[in-house]
Amino acid sequence: MISFPSDRVSSLFLPTTRELPADAHALSHQLMLRAGLIRQTSAGIYAWLPLGYRVLRHIEQIVREEQNRINAQEMxxxxxQNADIWQTSGRYDNYGPEMLRLKDRHNRDMLYGPTNEEMITQLFAQDVHSYKNLPLSLYHIQWKFRDEIRPRFGVMRGREFLMKDAYSFDISEKHGLESYYAMFAAYLRTFERLGLKAIPMQANTGPIGGNKSHEFVILAETGESRIFCDARLLKLNASQLQGTTEKHIAPWLSFYAATDDEVDMNLYHEQVPPEYRLQTQGIEVGHIFFFGDKYSIPLGAFVETQNGQKVPVQMGSYGIGISRLAGAIIEACHDENGIVWPSSIAPYLVGIINIKNGDLECDSLSQELFSRFQVMNIPCLLDDRNERPGVKFKDMDLIGIPWHIIIGPKNIKEHVVEIKNRKSGERSFLSFDQLESFFKHISPHHPPSPSP
Amino acid sequence: MISFPSDRVSSLFLPTTRELPADAHALSHQLMLRAGLIRQTSAGIYAWLPLGYRVLRHIEQIVREEQNRINAQEMxxxxxQNADIWQTSGRYDNYGPEMLRLKDRHNRDMLYGPTNEEMITQLFAQDVHSYKNLPLSLYHIQWKFRDEIRPRFGVMRGREFLMKDAYSFDISEKHGLESYYAMFAAYLRTFERLGLKAIPMQANTGPIGGNKSHEFVILAETGESRIFCDARLLKLNASQLQGTTEKHIAPWLSFYAATDDEVDMNLYHEQVPPEYRLQTQGIEVGHIFFFGDKYSIPLGAFVETQNGQKVPVQMGSYGIGISRLAGAIIEACHDENGIVWPSSIAPYLVGIINIKNGDLECDSLSQELFSRFQVMNIPCLLDDRNERPGVKFKDMDLIGIPWHIIIGPKNIKEHVVEIKNRKSGERSFLSFDQLESFFKHISPHHPPSPSP
Structure with missing residues (x-):
């Protein structure tokens, strides 16, 4: 978890709005604009305002931690990129108008990378030559560009987008598939931590190529792919995953699931009992590929085996759409009042609403709690504006802060504060002294210790 | 400080080399290639390998913390970017061939941003309309592109580079200058924490425009600007800065310093006593500008004052070259054996050198210390390769890890480990039990508590 500073609404760049934005059709897109998370700067290109930026970084950090856990190395x-490596791999012409091509001042052909298979293979080929340095998995989190003809759904199908892409290098296909399944397991855990049910499905390898591929898809009506799956997949729980081999992820491989470009309707009907057949729309949030020597041969990535033979390295690539996830999570986590962030990625864990700004006691208690949370390293947003309580309640709901603390003169007299849970709507009253231990308990920074 | 995982050299992508790279003229560039921090992917464009990536993130984090400290908000x-906002500001034609221009698939004129004054002004103008939301400072850390005709000195003058750029918005020139000096103070502190002596000097406002500007320059022979300054500036210490007003930074403003395009030789000789006159080369690592309404008028960023008047917002912009700093710090921190990282940005704080790999006792002690450091949250690099001790010593020096722990059979018999300080070369012997408290004391994660 990244530690962000606490803020006061009065001085924060947080332009919320009640109006329904024109041209925003997906609900998550509307909410991201209304909650002041993003603003469009060109068609399909967005600036991330302070709240949206925090969410993006939190998602990125969870993805990073799960990549590090399986020993993928960040770079x-x-x-x-230079066009020449794409010409060598044969993808320069294939990629079509979605590739943003450009020329530098010396008239060299270059492009804004939509993905990095060619570049990473070239970097590998320059410096790694022996089985002794394998297995190796490398990843980076970087902006990519895909010049969509009709960008839509806000950050879910933008042109400039943030992606985590990882690449695995192995000495044999057998080892390559082990890396593939380790990444599969890491993805299940990643989405679980993000509060999402992501279903892995057999997928078309598309322009990446190769012979094995899974998409990770979350169910959402705004999704652009039609999916066909066994509903029992939704009951599986990745938080109990004990390892990263094919055996550990077998439950996810055992139920039928496929996107519309891969589905075999006979198989679907044969393998899925009628009561479990689920046909719906989904959003792709991750995609993994094993493609063997597709890039290592043309780009010259060969390694020496233990007995001195030179073989092309066996590769896979693994993407997660980080900026897309911000939208996808909102599709999965909202209600009629706005966003409902999971605590793991919320921009602030706590929102303090001072309903009587200017009242000496209310101001001083708000300030005291604000400082206490800072000491506890719990990021907190204090609404200290001269606005009506209703406006503050509505905004705190809209931006989806998980816990609201409401401070008013009546509660102060009774030596309590009111706490509201954004998700359940549940309200309770705590004495000032109980507050600290309560938040210590629920904070992602201070995981609750096992009860005695 | 960011918490990175510990690693074993045997499985890390760390391609060090003894060979002097061709075409790398700056010493920092040579060392970054030799120590496996970066690789060039196109002229003036680099990939950051795992060690280089860590350094980049550490620098970024120090910059971020000092921006947050003065209440600048990250986004x-x-x-x-769209070309049209640059046409509106009048900079589209002025910027020349260093601007990377491109067309998207709909033939719209776009560009890879070399800086963001236009875009941030437009974002501000859309959402901020009142003095009540001022002062406001926003910043982001993002890749920029400047299509240099002859990129050189590695990441110090690359084409794609990482920059922190901040923008301040104020109701009046007086308030705008307060924001300017607060940023000035933040810069002094930032460079101090990075272990650099950065000298603020009067500078030309160049293509950004405006009426007030300072460059922050570190002294280095590979620097491209000639500088003229009072040597007493080098004695000032920003770690004792108590505030962020003009008064607090007055010592830095009181001594003469200017780059060659701004220097007034008469003033220089008049204000600097002969014994303090310093003419040398420098590297610009930061640049701050106050330019009032230069962008707010053309881009329509007006705010209402307390008495209902509409005035153009007063702006400044503030850049720090983050990727450039990685090279600049090496220019300042190296010796004949390689890089000497300051602890605050080192990729690992501790390197463990097992000089007898395969020896049961050496292996098990190395592994035990490695695990202990992980528990202490001290990032550690264990050299567990089957290489001669000399190779391991040389590599650990080259990559500049601040503390080396040397583990061999002789020391184990005597129940000690040898510790070497990379910077001073000092060696000492510590019992296994003393190790933990020693590293608790020096770790940036565990600042030493005041002695009793």
Whole structure:
């Protein structure tokens, strides 16, 4: 979890609005604009305002931690690439108008990377030559560009988007598939931590190529892919995953699931009992590929085996759409009043609503709690504006802060504060002294210790 | 400080080399290639390998913490911008061939942002309309592109580079200058924490425009600007800065310093006694500007004052070259054996050198210390390769890890480990039990508590 500073609404760049934005059709897109998370700067290109930026970083951090856990190593490749490596791999012409091509001042053909298979293979080929350095998994989290003809659904199908892409290098297909399944397991855990049910499904390998591929899809009506799956997949729980081999993820492989471009309707009907057949729309949030030597041969990534033979390295690639996830999570986590952030990615864990700004006691208690949360390292947003209580309640709901503390003169007299849970709507009253231990208990920074 | 995982050299992507790279003229560039921090992917464009990536993130984090300290708010703008806002500000034609221009699939003129004054002014103008929301400072840390005709000195003058750029918005020139000096103070503190002596100097406002500007320059022979300054500036210490007003930074403003395009030789000789006159080369690592309404008028960023008047907002912009700093710090921190990272940005605080890999006792002690450091949250690099001790010593020096722990059979018999300080070369012997408290004391994660 990243530690962000606490803020006061009065001085924060948080332009919320009640109006329904024109041209925003997806609900998550509307909410991201209304809650002041993003603003569009060009068609399908967005600036992330302070609240949206925090959410993006939290998602990124969870993805990063799960990549590190399986020993993938973080690095960073640039956004602008030479065209020549894409010509070598054969993808330069295939990629079509979605690739943003450009020329530099010396008239060299370059492009804004939509993905990095070519570049990472070239970097690998320059420096790694022996089985001794394998297995190796590298990843980076970087902006990519895909020049969609009709960008839509806000950040879910933007043109400039943030992606985590990982690449695995192995000495044999057998080892390559082990890396593939380890990444599969990491993805299940990642989405679970993000509060999402992501269903892995057999998928088309598309322009990446290769012979094995799974998409991770979350169910949402705004999704652009039609999916066919066994509803029992929704009951599986990745938080209990004990390892990262094919055996550990077997339950997810055992139920039928496929996107419309891969579905075999006979198989679907044969393998899924009628009561479990689920046909719905989904949003792709991750995609993994095993493609063997597709890039290592043309780009010359060969390694020496233990007995001195030179073989092409076996590769896979693994993407998660980080900026897209911000929208996808809102599709999954909202109600009629606005966003309902899971605590793990909320921009602030606590929102303090001072309903009588200017009242000496209310101001001083608000300020005291604000400082206490800072000491506890719990990011907190204090609404200290001169606005009516109703406006403050509505905004705190809209931006989806998980816990609201309401401070008013009546409660102060009774030596309590009112706490509201954004998700359940439940309200309770706590004495000032109980507050600290309560938040220590629920904070992602201070995981609750096992009860005695 | 960011918490990175510990690693074993045997499985880390760390391609060090003894060979002097061709075409790398700056010493920092040579060392970054030799220590496996970066690789060039196109002229003036680099991939950051795992060690280099860590350094970049540490620098970024120090910059971020000092921006947050003066209440600048982090956000994130995209890399690709519409040309029209640059046409409105009048900079589209002025910027010349260093601007990377491109057309999207609909033939719209776009560009890879070299800076973000236009975009942030437009975002501000859309959502902020009142003095009540001022002062406001926003910043982001994002990749920029400047299509240098001859990129050189590695990441110090690359084409794709990471920059922190901040923007201040104020109701009046007086308030605007307060924001300017607060940022000035934040810069002094930032460079101090990075272990650098950065000298603020009067500078030309160049293509940004405006009427007040300072460059922050570190002294280095590979620097491209000639500088003229009072050597007493080098003695000032920003770690004792008590505030962020003009008064607090007055010592830095009181001594003469200017780059060659701004220097007034008469003033220089008049104000600097001969014994303090310093003419040398420098590297610009930061640049701040106050430019009033230069962008707010053309882009329509007006705010209502307390008495209902509409006035253009007063702006400043503030840049720090984050990727450039990685090179600049190496220029300042190296010796004949390689890089000497300051602890605050080192990729690992501790390197463990097992000089007898395969020896049961050496392996098990190395592993035990490695695990202990992980528990202490001290990032540690264990050299567990089957290489001669000399190779391991040389690599650990080259990559500049601040503390080396040397584990060998002789020391184990005597129940000690040898510790070497990379910077001073000092060696000492500690019992296994003393190790933990020693590293607790020096770790940036565990600042030493005041002695009793």
């Amino acid at each position: 960073l490749m640039p956004t602008i | 994130l703008m995209p890399t690709i």
